[in-house]
Amino acid sequence: MDFSDKRLSYEKGALHEEILPQEPFAMLKQWLNEAIEQNVPEPYAISLATCGSDNMPAVRTVLVREVTELGVVFYTNYLSHKGQDIEQNPHAEALFFWHDMQRQVRVRGAITKVDRVKTEAYFQKRPYESQVGAWVSQPQSGEVASREAMDEIFANLKQKFPEGDTVPTPEFWGGYEIAATEIEFWQGRANRLHDRLLYSRASTQDTWQITRLLP
Numbered sequence: 001m002d003f004s005d006k007r008l009s010y011e012k013g014a015l016h017e018e019i020l021p022q023e024p025f026a027m028l029k030q031w032l033n034e035a036i037e038q039n040v041p042e043p044y045a046i047s048l049a050t051c052g053s054d055n056m057p058a059v060r061t062v063l064v065r066e067v068t069e070l071g072v073v074f075y076t077n078y079l080s081h082k083g084q085d086i087e088q089n090p091h092a093e094a095l096f097f098w099h100d101m102q103r104q105v106r107v108r109g110a111i112t113k114v115d116r117v118k119t120e121a122y123f124q125k126r127p128y129e130s131q132v133g134a135w136v137s138q139p140q141s142g143e144v145a146s147r148e149a150m151d152e153i154f155a156n157l158k159q160k161f162p163e164g165d166t167v168p169t170p171e172f173w174g175g176y177e178i179a180a181t182e183i184e185f186w187q188g189r190a191n192r193l194h195d196r197l198l199y200s201r202a203s204t205q206d207t208w209q210i211t212r213l214l215p
Contacts, residue, residue, distance in 0.1 A: 010188025079139030102188030
């Protein structure tokens with residue numbers, strides 16, 4: 001398949017330094033709100049890139065559940081491939097991409113587990129069957145004989161944890177926070193002369209430097 005003749009000119013917006021706040025999270029929240037208002041499907045979805053001790057990058061889609069004053073929070077199985085990567089190399093990068101708005105945001109930084117109390121509180125907000133489903137993957141990405149075998153495990157767990165009872169939070173499941181050291185805002189422009197504005201944490205860790213990058 002050859003896509004070399006496919007072209008799309010990006011002309012839906014511009015990004016100028018004078019409109020940027022001093023810290024990036026206000027801008028990230030603004031863009032997220034605009035994506036929500038424009039009914040972008042799952043605007044809080046990110047591509048999460050990790051790299052473990054094997055030096056092989058891995059990327060997958062996860063859902064951000066909170067934007068904090070430090071970065072972004074998502075929840076997953078600690079025994080998954082991503083969990084193993086993070087254990088071996090506690091750094092990650094996340095990419096928001098809103099195609100219809102011709103925008104993307106890159107968030108890079110160190111990654112740590114969130115407080116267990118916070119994990120427990122979030123887990124209890126999940127739908128009942130999502131709570132049970134978290135128990136099925138031991139470990140996530142592990143092999144299973146068939147779809148039928150997985151469905152049987154799920155059915156047995158529903159009997160073990162009846163609906164209406166409190167489903168305990170698995171010890172192997174919880175939240176991670178990427179504490180951003182860099183956040184880049186990208187707005188597509190015509191002629192591939194895209195706007196790229198990068199926030200980098202200063203050495204004091206309480207201020208941000210803004211730099212324009214070549215596309």
